[in-house]
Each structure stands twice: as structure tokens, then as C-alpha cells.
Amino acid sequence: MNAESVVKCGVNTCTYWKDMRCHAQSIEVNPKTPTAKTSAETECTTFKSR
Numbered sequence: 001m002n003a004e005s006v007v008k009c010g011v012n013t014c015t016y017w018k019d020m021r022c023h024a025q026s027i028e029v030n031p032k033t034p035t036a037k038t039s040a041e042t043e044c045t046t047f048k049s050r
């Protein structure tokens, strides 16, 4: 298996973003509410503003 995973991301204001991809070594995603049921109710905790 390829050791390098690809995370597509559209958050171009993030430090780790380049060419529509995430370049962080790992990311953490968490629910915005305790009852999240759609992707819109989740968020990338690793996001860091440029």
C-alpha cells in the first residue's frame, strides 16, 4: 500500500493547503455538534490560518 495518503481540500486560506491538497503530515477532523449527521457538520481541527 502507498504510504502517502492524499487529502483533497479546498480551504485555500490554510497554511497546509497547496494545489487543492492538504500537505499536513496528518489531520484531525471533529464534529461541530455532538449529533453531526452530515459532512457540513464536521470541521478540520488541524486548520491553521496563513
Ligand code: SF4
Residues within 6 Å of the ligand: 007, 009, 010, 011, 014, 015, 016, 017, 018, 021, 022, 023, 024, 027, 044, 045, 046, 047, 048
Ligand atoms: S489542515 Fe485541514 S483545512 Fe488545512 S489544508 Fe489540511 S485538510 Fe484542509
